[in-house]
Amino acid sequence: MKRVRFAFTIVELIMVIVIFGIIAMIGSDIFVRIYDNYILARTVNTLQTKTELALEQIARRLQYRIKDSTIARKDANLTDYLFLADADENYHILEWIGYADEALKGKWNGAINAPGWSGFIDLDANTTDRNGISSPGSRFDFANEIVKTLSGATVSLDGTGDHVALVMDGHVGDYNVSSYGWHPHVDNDYALRVSCPGGDCTTDPTRLGFVNTGKKEIYEHYKLAWSAYALVPQCPTGVDDDCNLTLYYDYQPWEGESFEQDGSGSLLVEHVSTFKFTQMGDSVRLKLCVGEHIYDKNISYCKEKVVF
Structure with missing residues (x-):
């Protein structure tokens, strides 16, 4: 009996190889696209x-x-600045004075969490004048500790570093943003340098004295600031x-x-x-x-x- 053998012809083998090549090319392209999309998605997510x-x-x-x-300041000339509301898109540096929020929160005094500064001035107190202010509810000894910790002891209320600034709320009429002391004018009529009387913040923790004496506009509300x-x-x-x-x-x-x-x-x-x-x-x-x-x-x- 004659045995029949079944096998691929050369043409059939070539066709199979070609088909496998096409499938491999398509598959590799799909994998490359999947990888590229993954990289792009990861990059976008990171950004x-x-x-x-x-x-x-x-x-x-x-x-x-x-x-x-x-x-707002211009990049090319750091002496050129404007109040933010007056600046346009040519001004690229944003700058501000921040009030001492951490010191405002204060510390635990054994009964309550006492604020380092209350933000209120007693205008009727005998100790509120051109030489200083009385601020009921404040614990400037607490504020001093917090500011010294945050600044690495470079700023303080006890006279051992740069001065903390007291900023009044309520400037009207002759408002001028440069009066916060911005370089290069260094006019700090709105940011008044203060310290505890005699460098002692514990004897009367509700009192602050002005470093520069003289005529000042004192309002009921204020903020303390230690950094711009x-x-x-x-x-x-x-x-x-x-x-x-x-x-x-x-x-x-x-x-x-x-x-x-x-x-x-x-x-x-x-x-x-x-x-x-x-x-x-x-x-x-x-x-x-x-x-x-x-x-x-x-x-x-x-x-x-x-x-x-």
Whole structure:
């Protein structure tokens, strides 16, 4: 009996190889696309996280700003600044004086959490005059401890460092933003330097004395401040869409200091392509875009936030 053998012909083998090659090519292209999409999605997610974290850190500082002190500076000329509401998009540095929120919260005195400063001045007290103020409910000894801790003992109410500033609420008529001490004018009529009488904050923790005596406008409400803050995009020469955004702090304009010479800096986020801000009433609107270069693509993520 004749045995029949079944086998592939050369043509059939070639066709099978060609088909397998096509399938392999399509499959590898699919895998490459899946991997590329994964990389892009991961990059976008990372940029989103970086942008949101940076804006959150900015907002936490900015919400404790003394609103009338907020200014905008130009990059090329740090002596050129305007009150934020008057600045346009050519101003890229945001700067403000922050009130001492941590000191306001105070410390536990054994019965209650006593504020370091109450924010109120007794205008009828005999000790409220051109030499100092009386602030019922304050514990300036607590405020002094907190400020010294936060500033690394470079600022204090006991005369051992730079002075804390007392800022009155209620400036009217001759309002001038430069009177907060901003460089280069160093006119600190609105940020009055204060200290505890005799450098002792424990004997009468509701009293503060003015470092500079003389005629002053004293209002019922005030805020204490120990630091100014600046948000500064730092870009390579000739580049304006790939910058580092740095937060400067721990400097006192009322002492003639400026962020570029005296402040401490902390990098918030790298590869910033856009940092814009504008004032709307008492609110500040921020826009931040962070980018990254992946393969031959520039990926960017933008987010806006309003700080009241």
